Amino acid sequence: MSKVRVRFAPSPTGGLHLGGVRTVLYNYLFAKKHGGDFIVRVEDTDQSRFVEGAEEYIFDCLKWCGIEADESVVKGGAYAPYRQSERKDLYKAYAEKLVVDGHAYYAFDTPEEIEGMRVQRKAAGSGSLQYDAGIRMKMNNSLRLLPDETAALIASGKPYVIRIKVEDNSSVAFTDMIRGEITFDTNNVDDKVLVKADGMPTYHLAVVVDDFLMKITHAFRGEEWLPSAPVHILLWKHLFGIEHMPQWAHLPLILKPDGNGKLSKRDGDRLGFPVYAMDWTDPKTNEVTKGFKELGFLPEAFLNMLAMLGWNPGTEQEVFTMEEMMEAFSMDRVHKGGAKFDFEKAKWFNHQWLQKLSVVSYGLRVKAILEDKGIVITDDVYFEKVLDLVKERCTLLTDFYEQAGYFFKAPTTWDEAAVKPKWNESKNDFFISFIKKLKEEVDFSAEKIEIVFKELATEKNIKPGELQLPMRVMLVGAKFGPGVFEIATIIGKHATIERIERALDIFK
RNA sequence: GCCGCGUUGGUCAAGGGGUUAAGACGCUUCCCUUUCACGGAAGAGUCACGGGUUCGAUUCCCGUACGUGGUACCA
Numbered sequence: 159m160s161k162v163r164v165r166f167a168p169s170p171t172g173g174l175h176l177g178g179v180r181t182v183l184y185n186y187l188f189a190k191k192h193g194g195d196f197i198v199r200v201e202d203t204d205q206s207r208f209v210e211g212a213e214e215y216i217f218d219c220l221k222w223c224g225i226e227a228d229e230s231v232v233k234g235g236a237y238a239p240y241r242q243s244e245r246k247d248l249y250k251a252y253a254e255k256l257v258v259d260g261h262a263y264y265a266f267d268t269p270e271e272i273e274g275m276r277v278q279r280k281a282a283g284s285g286s287l288q289y290d291a292g293i294r295m296k297m298n299n300s301l302r303l304l305p306d307e308t309a310a311l312i313a314s315g316k317p318y319v320i321r322i323k324v325e326d327n328s329s330v331a332f333t334d335m336i337r338g339e340i341t342f343d344t345n346n347v348d349d350k351v352l353v354k355a356d357g358m359p360t361y362h363l364a365v366v367v368d369d370f371l372m373k374i375t376h377a378f379r380g381e382e383w384l385p386s387a388p389v390h391i392l393l394w395k396h397l398f399g400i401e402h403m404p405q406w407a408h409l410p411l412i413l414k415p416d417g418n419g420k421l422s423k424r425d426g427d428r429l430g431f432p433v434y435a436m437d438w439t440d441p442k443t444n445e446v447t448k449g450f451k452e453l454g455f456l457p458e459a460f461l462n463m464l465a466m467l468g469w470n471p472g473t474e475q476e477v478f479t480m481e482e483m484m485e486a487f488s489m490d491r492v493h494k495g496g497a498k499f500d501f502e503k504a505k506w507f508n509h510q511w512l513q514k515l516s517v518v519s520y521g522l523r524v525k526a527i528l529e530d531k532g533i534v535i536t537d538d539v540y541f542e543k544v545l546d547l548v549k550e551r552c553t554l555l556t557d558f559y560e561q562a563g564y565f566f567k568a569p570t571t572w573d574e575a576a577v578k579p580k581w582n583e584s585k586n587d588f589f590i591s592f593i594k595k596l597k598e599e600v601d602f603s604a605e606k607i608e609i610v611f612k613e614l615a616t617e618k619n620i621k622p623g624e625l626q627l628p629m630r631v632m633l634v635g636a637k638f639g640p641g642v643f644e645i646a647t648i649i650g651k652h653a654t655i656e657r658i659e660r661a662l663d664i665f666k
Numbered sequence: 667g668c669c670g671c672g673u674u675g676g677u678c679a680a681g682g683g684g685u686u687a688a689g690a691c692g693c694u695u696c697c698c699u700u701u702c703a704c705g706g707a708a709g710a711g712u713c714a715c716g717g718g719u720u721c722g723a724u725u726c727c728c729g730u731a732c733g734u735g736g737u738a739c740c741a
Contacts, residue, residue: 171741265739287667382741413733466690503691503692509704624700631701642701
């Protein structure tokens with residue numbers, strides 16, 4: 159068997175959606191598992207939808223995911239160029255060949271004429287509104303026109319498209335790696351446009367030509383392409399021979415968590431979770447759409463979560479490294495049905511991965527986030543102590559700031575509602591005495607502080623429990639976080655005393 | 667409308683003619699913790715429906731329902 163070659167073929171029209179990343183992943187896993195090549199080909203044949211910066215953004219996302227293409231517009235390769243707009247002239251020749259062989263034809267119909275045909279067919283009660291065998295001999299195309307007329311029309315500069323001629327009363331079948339045998343009746347397949355009036359190929363022609371030229375062996379794409387598969391198969395048959403066609407797999411869709419339908423960017427905005435891999439700024443409106451990266455996801459967790467959304471190894475393992483995924487992945491274990499996206503589960507994956515991270519790696523990532531918030535780490539020993547204590551409390555990288563911010567900045571607001579209602583003179587006394595004792599204390603370990611605290615509480619005849627919450631609020635500002643005495647020992651004697659004194663002013 | 671694809675707890679899912687129908691997320695309760703998380707334990711919750719085939723169907727077949735995708739000179 160020839161070397162496995164797969165491709166991801168995005169259109170540079172905006173942010174990179176979850177489903178797109180998953181398609182990348184499955185392609186990549188499959189390629190690497192079989193020692194093959196992963197190619198990224200940019201499908202920019204629709205100039206009207208082209209968005210500035212989208213292509214670069216897609217590659218940034220891949221980079222963040224740690225996925226590098228073996229061949230692409232940035233990397234180059236033996237089959238360059240990898241941008242379809244730069245391959246424009248190539249496609250036309252294949253379409254012309256199809257015309258010569260009788261598998262395609264020139265069509266001069268204007269959009270209005272086509273629309274008119276649809277209205278008429280509908281009025282006549284036809285089930286089909288397609289441009290197909292049932293109607294094409296009534297349309298303005300080279301099938302109906304005399305050769306001279308066609309030639310004259312083309313020579314006159316009349317805009318035209320090239321359409322595939324789909325034979326009726328036939329069937330086309332192929333084997334999908336996920337779904338098995340799929341058959342289509344050609345009566346339901348219309349004469350799709352292959353070359354547009356502007357000379358650009360449509361997706362249908364371009365994928366087939368490029369997959370052939372780039373020697374693609376396996377083609378994986380979203381399920382939304384299934385209905386147009388017969389067109390592609392027919393093209394393969396007419397142009398290159400069905401035996402050279404790649405093996406297809408149509409991946410299940412990722413659905414919105416609530417209600418019905420495919421997950422869209424709008425669902426993320428509405429339900430408060432990201433849909434794009436990274437922040438995407440629309441160049442026209444400057445509107446920013448949140449990405450998983452900026453929200454505090456680890457790429458490993460993001461990919462892991464995506465892998466499990468539609469694929470399952472059949473074991474109980476859920477947390478996978480890229481290497482483990484490559485090992486375990488197989489296309490026949492990909493689900494047929496779409497899966498609803500669950501942000502809670504996504505966060506669970508991130509938590510798992512965060513805990514797997516080494517202190518060094520965790521620290522590096524967290525530092526960057528803190529710096530964005532204006533906290534610069536100067537004391538690494540101190541930082542590591544904090545990290546060790548707070549590490550497991552974070553689900554997202556960005557949680558670290560709220561979970562540990564008080565280690566770097568004294569609180570400026572306090573949860574007074576949690577303290578004041580039960581605050582009294584004797585508690586105030588306790589803390590004043592406590593400060594005194596702390597000042598004398600040389601051993602400022604958590605254990606020692608706790609002993610001092612509890613002894614003093616007993617002496618003053620107050621339950622330690624009633625004092626711990628106020629103490630926590632004094633040090634943290636709120637009622638969360640690790641053990642109070644551990645916090646105290648880390649921030650140190652000076653800061654502990656200072657924070658208690660400060661809060662005492664507020665509480666009284 | 668027409669065509670394609672799909673349907674195991676709320677969600678992701680394993681399984682597959684005879685099982686107490688895995689596991690995970692979420693949820694509830696308890697333990698840990700005089701905070702909040704984490705962690706540990708327990709619990710509730712399911713084979714869309716109707717016909718076949720079969721000794722037996724959640725599993726196979728056929729319908730129905732529902733969902734989803736396509737039906738563009740978009741990808």
